[in-house]
Amino acid sequence: xxQLVQSGAxxxxxxxxxxxxxxxxxxxFTDYYIHWVRQAPGQGLEWMAWINPNSGxxxxxxxxxxxxxxxxxxxxxxxxxxxxxxxxxxxxxxxCVRETRSRSFDFWGQGTLVTVSS
Amino acid sequence: QSALxxxxxxxxxxxxxxxxxxxxxxxxxxxxxxxxxxxxxxxKAPKLMIYEVDSRPSGVSNRFSGSKSGNTASLTxxxxxxxxxxxxYCSSYTRTRVVFGGGTKLTVL
Numbered sequence: 189x190x191q192l193v194q195s196g197a198x199x200x201x202x203x204x205x206x207x208x209x210x211x212x213x214x215x216x217f218t219d220y221y222i223h224w225v226r227q228a229p230g231q232g233l234e235w236m237a238w239i240n241p242n243s244g245x246x247x248x249x250x251x252x253x254x255x256x257x258x259x260x261x262x263x264x265x266x267x268x269x270x271x272x273x274x275x276x277x278x279x280x281x282x283x284c285v286r287e288t289r290s291r292s293f294d295f296w297g298q299g300t301l302v303t304v305s306s
Numbered sequence: 307q308s309a310l311x312x313x314x315x316x317x318x319x320x321x322x323x324x325x326x327x328x329x330x331x332x333x334x335x336x337x338x339x340x341x342x343x344x345x346x347x348x349x350k351a352p353k354l355m356i357y358e359v360d361s362r363p364s365g366v367s368n369r370f371s372g373s374k375s376g377n378t379a380s381l382t383x384x385x386x387x388x389x390x391x392x393x394x395y396c397s398s399y400t401r402t403r404v405v406f407g408g409g410t411k412l413t414v415l
Contacts, residue, residue, distance in 0.1 A: 225406075232309070232407070233344070233352065233397075233406040235405065247402065247403070290358045291338075292358070292399070293352075293397075
C-alpha cells in the first residue's frame with residue numbers, strides 16, 4: 189500500500205534551518221510529483237511547492253522562493269524539504285503529499301511539526 | 307496569491323444536506339477543472355473527498371458530491387452524519403501553482 193512517512197518533530201531557534209524528510213513506499217517513486225503543504229496552528233492549508241522526482245524540476249509558491257528547497261533521492265524513494273532562516277511564523281505542521289494524475293492529493297504524510305521558538 | 311474564498315462555518319442537523327462554496331477567479335477555479343475537496347478531522351492529515359470538480363475517489367461515500375459554476379465550486383454533503391463534522395478545504399490546481407481555500411468548519415448539530 190502507498191505510504192508517505194515523514195521525519196519527526198523539530199524545535200528550532202529563529203534563523204536556524206531544518207530539513208524534513210518524506211520516505212515513500214508502495215508505488216513507483218518517479219511516476220508521481222511530490223508536493224509540500226503546511227498548516228500553522230489553528231490555520232488552514234498552505235501550498236508551498238512541488239517537485240518532479242523524475243527530473244528534479246521544481247516549482248515554488250512565490251513566498252517560499254529563495255529560502256525553501258525541495259530535493260529528492262530516487263535511490264531511497266525519499267523527498268526532502270529544507271527551510272532556511274526560520275522565523276516564529278514558520279511554526280507549522282508540514283505535510284508531504286502525492287499528486288495524482290487528476291491533479292489532486294491522494295496520499296498524505298503524517299505531518300511533521302516544526303516549532304520555531306527562542 | 308490569494309486563497310480561495312470559503313465560508314468560515316456551516317452547520318446542519320443529522321440527515322440534512324449542506325453545501326460549502328469555494329470562490330476563486332477566472333485564472334484558477336474558472337479556468338481549470340482541477341478542483342479538489344479535502345476533509346480534515348482534528349489532529350489528522352487531510353483526506354481527499356472530491357477531485358476534478360465532481361469525481362469521488364474509491365471508498366468515499368456517495369453522500370459527497372461536487373459541482374462548479376463559473377468561478378465557484380461547491381461541495382454538497384447529503385444525509386449528514388455525526389462523523390462528517392470536520393474542516394473542509396477546497397483547492398484549485400493551475401499550471402503554475404496550487405491554491406487552497408481558507409477552510410470551512412462543518413458542525414453537525
